[in-house]
Amino acid sequence: MDSVIIHVDMDAFFSSVEVMDNPSLKNKPVIVGGVSERGVVATCSYEARKFGVSSAMPIYKAKALCPKGIFLPTRHYRYKEVSNMVFELLYGITDKIEPVSIDEAYMDITDLKENPVVVALKIKSMIKMELGLNISIGISYNKFLAKLASDWNKPNGLKEIKKEMIPDILMDLSIKKVHGLGKKSVEKLNNIAIFTIRDLYDLPIEFMQEYFGRQGVDIYNRIRGIDNRSVSAIRERKSVGRETTLKKDTKDKTQLKRYLLNFSRDIATQLKKANFSGKTITVKIKTASFENHTKSKTLNKYVFDEEEIYNEGEKILDSIELTEDIRLIGISISSLKKDLVEQLTLF
Template identity: 35%
Template sequence: MPEFLITADNRRIIHVDLDAFYAQIEMRDHPELRNLPLIISRDPTESNGRGVVATANYAARNLGVHSAMSAAEAKRLAPDAFFMRPDFQKYKMISQQIHHIFHQYTDKIEPIAFDEAYLDLTDSVLTGATLAAKIRHQILKETQLTSSIGVSYNKLLAKLASEFNKPNGVTVITKDNALDFLARLPIASFRGVGKKTQEKFAVLGVENGAQLRMIPQETLRAQFGKMGEHLFWQARGVHFGEVQWHRQRQSVGKEETFDQFVQTRDEVNLEFKKLAVGIVKIMKNKKLVGRTLNIKIRDSEFNTITRSVTQSVPFKLEAGSIVSVAQTIFDENMNTDFSIRLLGISLSNLQSSGFEEMTLF
């Protein structure tokens, strides 16, 4: 197998990331907070130390505060910061306003969260840099919010590009500069590399993409499992995932965000059981069944994995069956060391249970 995969990838993918989205909205709406460290979370002094940081402005980040940190730790790092409870309904409305802007350029949009999305603009006659500038300008004009945008020929590089020049920047990665860009990138910036993975790479003497590219594929796979395989191709800028814009809109699901991160497979299994019981109850009440089972995993560093399995016949409305599939997907995609802040399960490709009985008969 050749060490590098040659592709004719001529796509134009943009990743849009609103800068400290929740905090930026609150600073816009409350100008008196603009020069203060602002943390979007419950104040731990009012919640017996509980709560998790949703985001923080850059003044707070400069003090060491980051998303998914416990509110108590954020308070210790930034004792004079202003804590504000999140208003997700407001954030959702503003996100919809921003997506309306996206739709003026393309309908090939994959939303990742309220504050970020991938856009496939391959069909546009404009250059990627021009499109990024126009979208940034329009978001700022209509919402008074800044964004960072990455432009490249696949989703991986577009995401890395948007993170490279934050806040309020544009980075374009082309086929000519991709390998140089990745070579200089710190190992911590690669997708899926958390604190524990960084520690393992430090032992191996790997600090950047150039050094990562020197490690054989078999060694990475042996050291890091499936993640090692992903990192091998990341270091070479190879990613074939498409912008998922034809998504099944109708679904029934539940998800749970944890104040205390889930760190064992037994805990994961227990949480999957709780979610599955709730979904089965809703599906039976609505007299629905579904052929696609979707799993959502978000770790402590806000990396999100979504996976789905589709069957030719609907899934049995039994919590045990759903949990078994969910756990298998989890095991296939997560290393032995993990710290999970959110788990979700949903069923899509829905149809009435009466229709299921007719077709089976």
């Protein structure tokens, strides 16, 4: 049976996080990177891209193209924080995840036995509901085609490339889309009038091997839909958590506790699914003035049960004096260990 691989890629991640934290930036040309004239663009919103701004572009050039752009310094600590939230949601789907970068990953969902489009829509919905962010997703039977699909109709895209579509669907694409061909390799091929995958497809494998060495065989196979690379699940889980930005700011603890209860239920489900337990409970809040606060408690035993997680989270929330309304509430469990014995219910 063919594998089912998903490639997920957050849309304009850094600038999207800035908009998430400051909604007044929505639909504006946000450009994140070095703010000095010698800096470069890390990423930019799609509104800025309409002016020709792109990643790695010098700031002075971006300012010339988009003089009314909103230029912001990078906040890597915050992007990492949001990235962790995204990955926690992804790990609720499967543990077979290979992170590629802070905002990109491969997921092997072969064992789920579910319609991959339904799984992809579930992921998109979760991330939109919990974080207000868009993600583009590609689906196929190998990593090369899944990544190609995720880039097909960005932003907020969803594309599935099936086996019967190969090679026709690839033919008119630029060779820039082929994983393994860098800028210099593309220029080298352009110099001999190779611009599209159709042009590349006509070259014999011997030529590709001589031209690019061992990598030439990989490229020859990939444009024919062959890519045997597996998804390498290399990440050790450090915590499991859920959080959400509230639709309306509040300091009503009864309402906030309802969120903690729902989150505790989801966290317990993830822990049992992965056969993990933990002993440090952390409650996180963000105030209406965008200040983050966390408070933790480390237990004298490992827990995985919904009720125990919620009870500790409730105690922590009760101990926090809320002096202003809250716009975000979350709870997580860390200090995890893998249980060697399967967790069983009483009945």
